[in-house]
Amino acid sequence: MMKYLIIGGVAGGMSAATRLRRLDEQAEIIILEKGPYVSFANCGLPYYLAGEISERSDLLVKTAAQLTKRFKLDIRQNSEVTAINRTDQSVTVKTAQGTYQEHYDRLILSTGAQPVVPAIEGLDSAQHVYTLRNVPDVDQILAQAKASQKAVVIGAGFIGLEIAEALVNRGLQVTIVERGTHVLPSFDIEMAMFVQRALVQHGVTVLTENAVTAFEAAGQTLVLANGQTLASDLTILAVGVQPATQLANAAGLQLGLRKGLIVNDHYQTSDPLIYAIGDAIIVKQTTTNQDTLISLASPANRQGRQVADVLAGKNRLNRGSLGTAIVRVFEMAGGSTGLNESQLQAAGLTYQVLHLSGKSHAGYFPGAETIWLKLLFQPQTGELFGAQAVGPDGVDKRIDVLATAIKAGLTVDDLPELELSYAPPFGSAKDIINLAGYAAQNLMAGDSQSVQWHELAAAMAAGAQLVDVREPAEHQQGAIPGAINIPLDDLRQRMSELPKSNHYIVSCASGLRSYLAERILKQNGYQVQNLDGAYALYALMQPKD
Amino acid sequence: MMKYLIIGGVAGGMSAATRLRRLDEQAEIIILEKGPYVSFANCGLPYYLAGEISERSDLLVKTAAQLTKRFKLDIRQNSEVTAINRTDQSVTVKTAQGTYQEHYDRLILSTGAQPVVPAIEGLDSAQHVYTLRNVPDVDQILAQAKASQKAVVIGAGFIGLEIAEALVNRGLQVTIVERGTHVLPSFDIEMAMFVQRALVQHGVTVLTENAVTAFEAAGQTLVLANGQTLASDLTILAVGVQPATQLANAAGLQLGLRKGLIVNDHYQTSDPLIYAIGDAIIVKQTTTNQDTLISLASPANRQGRQVADVLAGKNRLNRGSLGTAIVRVFEMAGGSTGLNESQLQAAGLTYQVLHLSGKSHAGYFPGAETIWLKLLFQPQTGELFGAQAVGPDGVDKRIDVLATAIKAGLTVDDLPELELSYAPPFGSAKDIINLAGYAAQNLMAGDSQSVQWHELAAAMAAGAQLVDVREPAEHQQGAIPGAINIPLDDLRQRMSELPKSNHYIVSCASGLRSYLAERILKQNGYQVQNLDGAYALYALMQPKD
Ligand SMILES: Cc1cc2nc3c(=O)[nH]c(=O)nc-3n(C[C@H](O)[C@H](O)[C@H](O)COP(=O)(O)OP(=O)(O)OC[C@H]3O[C@@H](n4cnc5c(N)ncnc54)[C@H](O)[C@@H]3O)c2cc1C
Ligand SMILES: Cc1cc2nc3c(=O)[nH]c(=O)nc-3n(C[C@H](O)[C@H](O)[C@H](O)COP(=O)(O)OP(=O)(O)OC[C@H]3O[C@@H](n4cnc5c(N)ncnc54)[C@H](O)[C@@H]3O)c2cc1C
């Protein structure tokens, strides 16, 4: 009879335990969890803080008692493993009652990640500064939120933004301080700006390219890098997470990228009796096959099941991770899958960018919302590298379809072929994903050539003439400086106003009408490019100055 | 300069026209449309009838005037083509002003499909009997609906059900008469029954395995096959559509399956100068490569663009159709992709069935709704054949992901690997699609063996003992006759009550707990199968008798 010890009883650990039991009714399975709860919904914590999840008990997906009974598990909460003693195959467990050793045949580490706590001056003596990882954390934050008016969230990743929204819902005045150029560092800047705009519209103060350099007055005053100070009754540190691998490190297990655990594709660490899964491990990014850390619940759950399969003798391999994530920020959702531009650059991959807007369902059916989609692909082969989408509705569906397409190795040429369900309340006869395939095909065929928003100034400086093909009324409400206005439907008649010797860039509201203009001009012998994302992106990125 | 004639100016035809123009600024493009409108939203008609789309003008996606200007098209409404004169490459056009001939270099047929009008006694002299295909049709139906109290919808396909719902919304008392065993003939019966239940709950009378055999009293009385009569102020014929190919047939073009037009993979008919697309053509079903008819807007739109590409000299092939469809029926959505059981049987393919229920998003987050998913796959290779899903929310997303997976040739083994976006408002750490992959892997590995709802009676008659592992309270509220009740969490203790010589079938509410029971029993040496879909499906299919 095998004796399995599992350290960490939440997403990865408990998934491994239950699957192990399903595959091996006789095994001894012990789960050691340092916190008071197992199997809780980390991902629900911000929503409990917001009051959207009203019952604290709803955060406990399964209680230890339920799991013990159903899966014949030996679950030990408030039991911290303080050492792995590899030579005698045991761990040292610390409890309120004392310390003991527990032997293992196989050990599974699912210790997760822990919030990064930056070394900021005065942090040690600061009060009401929190990180959020578990139920006790949220209890503390909620108690303090009820007694607070001003909150500062340091870090604008997924968790930071979810907490910011939650605190706004609780009536607090919230400021976000982010070191990077934009919120949601895993998104490219222009896509993140849609979300950032929503935050600002909901009264959140967003300070980017800034940082908290010191806590003063026991944490009630925050000093920023630019000298400014902020008053705060409640401060959240949400500057990212790091693999919780101190224990593994102390035991001499091999660590890699950012102290993540190195495992082989059977989840085996450098000690063949010790396996690891979840936020703690390094995985291979599907496209680049490079090492990466992905701190998400789905991979942790999947890996939990897979490691159990491996231990039960099934041939199950870790096939890598794409990295698909989504966040809701007020009425906006932001989703992403695969690689973004900075990751593509870091990997040295050549890529083409495409922005497109479309409707969540048939435009003529009530409630259709605008989705902005960004597609990244290999310009010669059409290989799909990544996608980002933002909008109030239907973002999850598009990202999930594209995540599936990328995982399956489809190319942009396959996107028009996807037969997505269409009835007016659910989609469009040409879904935005099909349209993205069309537009990508046009770029690959050279039928269309695009200029990105950040390339426009240089192109115009080099002499390109910008032509805005929107209606005069639209042009008057705001236009890109230097643009001349010839509405699309007048273009054929007014083409003579455009000397053929010039190079032109066409723009409209979204890029659709300007694409039509591009085709007309190209076929009349003009040198012309389409401004990708058109005025919508320009206006988002270049606010009035 | 090429001269293109396009017959039919809606989904396929107008998509071909606009793309042709984008690829060929000089070509002459004439669209001949017999109706008063081009480019209208056929799919929106039932929602306009319902009042959900309140403006009639919203049905006109693009007007002829807009399209003419933007795409330099020659659009001729109220112009019916009455003959194709292949020898002199012309068509005969009938208008209110008279008849004329128009020459073509290339001809595109996108004549669509037409509602089947069955030969029912008394139909000729019946009044207020309608079919729904275009705007004039809906105008008539709407006018009559406003003056009616009782309506009968003959045929329970997508359009029939949408119309039924629309008429209920307008306050009518609606009866559906369907010849088949269930509504939504393209679904398997048990999945369709979820939708049928919603209809009944909303007051619709659903008469299946029945037919209207005669109209009496000028259409006010409908006589049914079972002798019953129905009073009707408004009767809709919605018994399906057939390719509108009379014109093509008269011109001697080759027809095939159910009088659909035969085209090669460049959309060329048996006359190399004549192309055809949309509802009128026969396509290859992706999985079986067999001929099929698919009357849906997405394929028509896609084919429209593709035929333009072909004509403009691009290498574009018709890669076949999977057939993905969705319908909303009151609060329920029903979606399907790929093949259903009867299609699989007809194609002679061996398949495994799997039913699963799951939540539209994290169960602990407010608003999570139940989705029922049915997966059909090859039991040895795991090849995905088809999927059907029903539920109030998230059905479109799951069907779209599975449609993408099938198109990409993924197997059930790939489903757990799909990295779908997860945050509590959008999904689950293990999406129902991942879970379906898990359950399918278990079936393929023999870790689980299932019995379908329709196999249960025979299995029990052959001596299998049914064990209901739900809680006693659940069991008492309704159980399958002959089942003994041993709650899952007591099973390990009470196993001795089950003689090992017997064969067992386990059941619970959805199939999850009974799967857990199956694993416990199997590992204790029992012969046991899991009732797929469990009591939920049983109760749906075997109403109290
Ligand atoms: C606020 C918040 C919101 C999130 N939202 C999302 C989301 O929307 N979507 C998403 O995909 N992911 C989200 N995540 C991430 C997701 O929760 C994690 O990726 C996932 O839980 C990782 O699983 P794991 O098993 O690796 O680690 P965890 O689930 O964190 O479990 C690790 C456990 O190990 C225990 N442990 C660690 N060291 C020891 C030790 N020495 N002895 C005993 N026990 C130990 C810890 O106490 C912890 O309970 C969120 C996380 C947080 C904190
Ligand atoms: C009520 C209704 C609801 C629908 N709902 C959905 C849905 O939710 N989802 C979905 O995917 N599909 C739906 N469809 C189907 C979808 O509308 C069709 O699949 C699509 O329009 C087919 O495109 P097509 O170009 O082949 O034919 P159509 O769009 O029907 O266009 C054919 C045109 O050709 C014209 N024509 C025919 N013969 C001649 C002639 N001899 N001379 C001149 N003109 C001629 C007709 O007048 C017609 O306007 C629905 C259809 C209807 C009727």
Ligand SMILES: CC(C)(COP(=O)(O)OP(=O)(O)OC[C@H]1O[C@@H](n2cnc3c(N)ncnc32)[C@H](O)[C@@H]1OP(=O)(O)O)[C@@H](O)C(=O)NCCC(=O)NCCS
């Ligand atoms: C809940 C938890 C204990 C895992 O439990 P689990 O039993 O593995 O998962 P589920 O209850 O979803 O059941 C899945 C199993 O049921 C099977 N199943 C589900 N429905 C079924 C059906 N209708 N028929 C047959 N089998 C079915 C699946 O195949 C799977 O079994 P397998 O792994 O042996 O193939 C673990 O995921 C957990 O602790 N979660 C909370 C923590 C967390 O994830 N936090 C981060 C996100 S907030």
Ligand SMILES: CC(C)(COP(=O)(O)OP(=O)(O)OC[C@H]1O[C@@H](n2cnc3c(N)ncnc32)[C@H](O)[C@@H]1OP(=O)(O)O)[C@@H](O)C(=O)NCCC(=O)NCCS
């Ligand atoms: C509307 C209709 C006329 C087609 O018009 P269309 O111009 O082909 O389609 P769209 O307006 O969606 O534009 C799509 C084009 O714009 C391009 N495009 C869209 N957004 C773009 C962007 N941001 N940047 C660049 N190109 C873009 C696409 O690539 C595509 O061009 P391509 O085919 O040359 O590659 C036709 O579909 C129709 O008549 N529809 C109504 C009838 C119908 O479909 N009924 C059934 C369903 S209810």
